Amino acid sequence: MRAMIMKEFRELRRDHRTMGMLIGMPILLLVVFGYAANFSVESIPTATLGPQAQQAAALVTEVPQAPFDVATVDPGGDATTAEDLLQRNDVDVAIDTSQQPPVAYINGSSLFTAQTAVATFNRLGDRVTVEVLFNPDLKTSWVMIPAIIGLILTFIGTIVTSIGMVKEKQTGTIEQLAVMPIKPSTVILGKILPYFLLATLDMVLVTVLGMLLFDVPFNGNVAVFALGAGLFLFVVLGLGVFISTISQNVGQAIQTAFFFLLPQILLSGFIFPLEAIPWGVRWISYCLPLTYFTMVSQGVMLRGAPLDALWFPLIMLAVMAVIVFTGAVLRFRRNLAPGDGRRAKAKAAA
Amino acid sequence: MSVRDLTVRFGDVVALDDVSLDTPSGHITAIVGGDGAGKTTLLKAMVGLVPITSGVVDTPPRARTGFMPTGAGSWADLSVDENVAFIGGSYGLSGEALAHRADELLGRAGLSEARDRLAGKLSGGMRNKLGFCLAMLHEPDLLVLDEPSTGVDPVSRVELWRLISEAAAHGTAVVLATTYVDEAERSGSVLVLDQGRSLLNGRPQELVSGYPGEVVETSTPERSQFAWRHATSFREWWPDSAPPGSDPTDMTLEDVAIIESLRQESA
Numbered sequence: 034m035r036a037m038i039m040k041e042f043r044e045l046r047r048d049h050r051t052m053g054m055l056i057g058m059p060i061l062l063l064v065v066f067g068y069a070a071n072f073s074v075e076s077i078p079t080a081t082l083g084p085q086a087q088q089a090a091a092l093v094t095e096v097p098q099a100p101f102d103v104a105t106v107d108p109g110g111d112a113t114t115a116e117d118l119l120q121r122n123d124v125d126v127a128i129d130t131s132q133q134p135p136v137a138y139i140n141g142s143s144l145f146t147a148q149t150a151v152a153t154f155n156r157l158g159d160r161v162t163v164e165v166l167f168n169p170d171l172k173t174s175w176v177m178i179p180a181i182i183g184l185i186l187t188f189i190g191t192i193v194t195s196i197g198m199v200k201e202k203q204t205g206t207i208e209q210l211a212v213m214p215i216k217p218s219t220v221i222l223g224k225i226l227p228y229f230l231l232a233t234l235d236m237v238l239v240t241v242l243g244m245l246l247f248d249v250p251f252n253g254n255v256a257v258f259a260l261g262a263g264l265f266l267f268v269v270l271g272l273g274v275f276i277s278t279i280s281q282n283v284g285q286a287i288q289t290a291f292f293f294l295l296p297q298i299l300l301s302g303f304i305f306p307l308e309a310i311p312w313g314v315r316w317i318s319y320c321l322p323l324t325y326f327t328m329v330s331q332g333v334m335l336r337g338a339p340l341d342a343l344w345f346p347l348i349m350l351a352v353m354a355v356i357v358f359t360g361a362v363l364r365f366r367r368n369l370a371p372g373d374g375r376r377a378k379a380k381a382a383a
Numbered sequence: 384m385s386v387r388d389l390t391v392r393f394g395d396v397v398a399l400d401d402v403s404l405d406t407p408s409g410h411i412t413a414i415v416g417g418d419g420a421g422k423t424t425l426l427k428a429m430v431g432l433v434p435i436t437s438g439v440v441d442t443p444p445r446a447r448t449g450f451m452p453t454g455a456g457s458w459a460d461l462s463v464d465e466n467v468a469f470i471g472g473s474y475g476l477s478g479e480a481l482a483h484r485a486d487e488l489l490g491r492a493g494l495s496e497a498r499d500r501l502a503g504k505l506s507g508g509m510r511n512k513l514g515f516c517l518a519m520l521h522e523p524d525l526l527v528l529d530e531p532s533t534g535v536d537p538v539s540r541v542e543l544w545r546l547i548s549e550a551a552a553h554g555t556a557v558v559l560a561t562t563y564v565d566e567a568e569r570s571g572s573v574l575v576l577d578q579g580r581s582l583l584n585g586r587p588q589e590l591v592s593g594y595p596g597e598v599v600e601t602s603t604p605e606r607s608q609f610a611w612r613h614a615t616s617f618r619e620w621w622p623d624s625a626p627p628g629s630d631p632t633d634m635t636l637e638d639v640a641i642i643e644s645l646r647q648e649s650a
Binding site for chain 1: 427430431432444445446450452453454456457458459470473475517
């Protein structure tokens, strides 16, 4: 028994990834999610519009424990301006004083923010009329489904792709591929394209099912959604390829993918609102591709946000796609043909 | 096709140290050595899988080289026919030409009845024969096999060797790594590696017949640094001639490889 226990500890000591999961992960989870696991929103970007915009701005900030953070004061604005500001996600609350009583338009696609805003306005009684846009019943499923599409793509992109890639390494067939007269780029594309197509198919399936089963609307442009999804797929497929280059077998790939998946699930804003996460942890959220895909998918599906309103998350996804995908493919290429360059050089020197 | 003064380093570790090798067409060259001798590194350097530190590797282009890595060299989740189709397609074979070549190779390897079976479900011997067929599918000028018979039952070993000999007879240069000295004795030439260095290089018969000294079988060796256990007794090497009264036995390639290794150790 003693020998068995010693053997187990010795093996564990040399398995750095498992040790990381055993020791590092719980500490990280406790610290990060202890701070991040917060549903109460304390700051809501707000706009006040119409002839009494200035007074409304002063009033909402004076409400006891009001979370409103007035970012825009536009005396010339009206209900159309309010809707536009919410659709573009510039603010989450827009108060239109051109109507009597004033109407507070609330962005229903930011679920917890909207719930906090509605609760606060309810305390004001009849002084303000509340209208929730884009998700009038504040259904959780409407907000979750667009983000879950991203989560499914992340799952396929990182876990399934990395398993598919690392299996070649584990069984030794990667050497077979490396010596065949196929360009490394052809091998890589040939390996990745099936996953790209499968992930796309899954995305369409989940989106349609989400719309049919949960009545989630699709208010925006399909092309904008496809652009965001395509860019996001490149990032997560790149992550999958990268994981395969730092793993020797399927078990290691799954373990490593888990390290990439967990923060995306918990910190990308679809479980805990980004606004409720302190900046000490929130910066991690802004390094995660799912954060930006969620912005795009919720923006297009729920708010019908146009392309120019989503430029920031789309640019971030594009930058991530270029960096992650290119880096991962170059790493994989180096694994695939480590000796070729040197051989040519040696021949030339001779 | 040759390797000249090849050195391969992995950081501070010298995996191959100034190794040379000729691989003429129609010739089988066996690379022999124990674990960590550098056999696989040499083969991988020949097919471009390992960066070389210095020296020259003159081998045909990829399209004219066949390689069977350690293990099976086939895709476990594909059937025999699917493996053939994938490899054939990658080497530009298709249609009638691929079908004809597949029929011929799989028939000779005794795999005709197993064409619909998954490669992962084949026995070890059958899977190695499939790996050989895949490496030979495009009729390469150079065939590089990494321990094709390791872990294979004796009958399958004989069948594999028949296939290898046939390939050489058709003009293919075959280089194979093996841990079996009897396989090296069957080869046209042999390179014995020890810790990345070349111990012996030449035709097996010439290496044995030209080796100095004599070997005797004894139960009480006198020169322990040049004696090794063989079955229930010892074999002992004498650099000039065996002591009077002893009965020298025929030297084998295995004897020569062991003696050379012991000489390196005691040097």
